[in-house]
Amino acid sequence: MNHIIENRFFSIKKMIPKNVKILAVSKNQEISSIEKLYRIGHRDFGENYIQEIVKKYKKLPKDIRWHMIGRIQSNKLKYIIPFIHLIHSVQNIKQINIINKIAFKHKKIINCLLQIKICNEKNKSGITSKEASKILEDKTFKDMKNIKIIGIMGMASFQELKKVHNEFSYLRKLYHEYQNQYGHNILSMGMSRDYNIAIKYGSTIVRIGTLIFGNRKKII
Numbered sequence: 001m002n003h004i005i006e007n008r009f010f011s012i013k014k015m016i017p018k019n020v021k022i023l024a025v026s027k028n029q030e031i032s033s034i035e036k037l038y039r040i041g042h043r044d045f046g047e048n049y050i051q052e053i054v055k056k057y058k059k060l061p062k063d064i065r066w067h068m069i070g071r072i073q074s075n076k077l078k079y080i081i082p083f084i085h086l087i088h089s090v091q092n093i094k095q096i097n098i099i100n101k102i103a104f105k106h107k108k109i110i111n112c113l114l115q116i117k118i119c120n121e122k123n124k125s126g127i128t129s130k131e132a133s134k135i136l137e138d139k140t141f142k143d144m145k146n147i148k149i150i151g152i153m154g155m156a157s158f159q160e161l162k163k164v165h166n167e168f169s170y171l172r173k174l175y176h177e178y179q180n181q182y183g184h185n186i187l188s189m190g191m192s193r194d195y196n197i198a199i200k201y202g203s204t205i206v207r208i209g210t211l212i213f214g215n216r217k218k219i220i
C-alpha cells in the first residue's frame with residue numbers, strides 16, 4: 001500500500017508552525033482520500049459545493065469538521081447549517097440573514113468569515129474592506145443571535161506571485177483591525193501555491209488542496 005497522501009500531509013504539517021491550522025481542501029477528491037487523512041487523525045476538511053459536502057457528510061464519520069469555502073448558493077444553505085463547522089465565504093447581509101434564520105431553527109450558532117477581495121483577477125470573489133466594515137457595524141447584524149463572524153478570508157493573485165505579498169499584507173492589516181475592534185480570531189489565507197507566504201503574514205488557517213491530494217478529479 002502506498003501512503004502518498006498521508007506523507008504529503010505530514011511533510012506540510014512538519015514545516016508549519018503549530019498554531020497554524022491546516023484545512024485539507026477535498027473538493028473534487030474521492031471519499032477514500034478523505035478517509036486516509038481521517039485515519040491519521042485529521043479532522044478539518046474544506047469543500048466548495050454544498051451538494052458535495054452533503055454527500056460526503058452522509059458517508060463519513062460525524063466528528064469531521066466541515067468547512068464551506070466556495071461561493072454560497074443561498075437556496076442550498078439549509079442543507080449544511082445542521083452540521084457545518086465554519087463558512088469562510090460570506091459576502092453580504094442577505095446571506096447572513098438566511099444563515100441566522102436557518103441556524104435559529106436548528107438552535108445553532110454558525111461561525112462565519114467574511115471573504116475579502118484582495119486581488120484584481122476577475123474570477124476572484126469577495127467584498128471590499130469598506131463593505132465588510134459596513135456589515136460588521138450593521139445594526140440588524142449586531143442583534144443576530146445565531147450567526148457569529150469571527151474572522152476574514154482571502155485569495156491572492158494566481159497570475160503574479162509578486163503581488164501576493166502586498167495582498168496578504170493588506171489582509172493581515174485588516175485582520176488586526178477587526179481583531180482589536182470585534183475580537184476576530186481567524187485569518188484564513190494561503191493555498192497550495194502560496195501558503196508559505198501566507199504564514200509569514202500571520203495566517204491562522206491555510207487551505208491546501210492539490211498539494212495534499214494531487215490533481216482534482218471530477219466526481220460530482
Ligand SMILES: *Cc1c(COP(=O)(O)O)cnc(C)c1O
Pocket residue numbers: 025027048069070155191192193207208209210211
Ligand atoms: C480550491 C480552493 C483552495 C485549494 O486550492 P489548492 O490550490 O488546491 O490548494 C483553497 N481555497 C479556496 C477558496 C478554494 O476554492
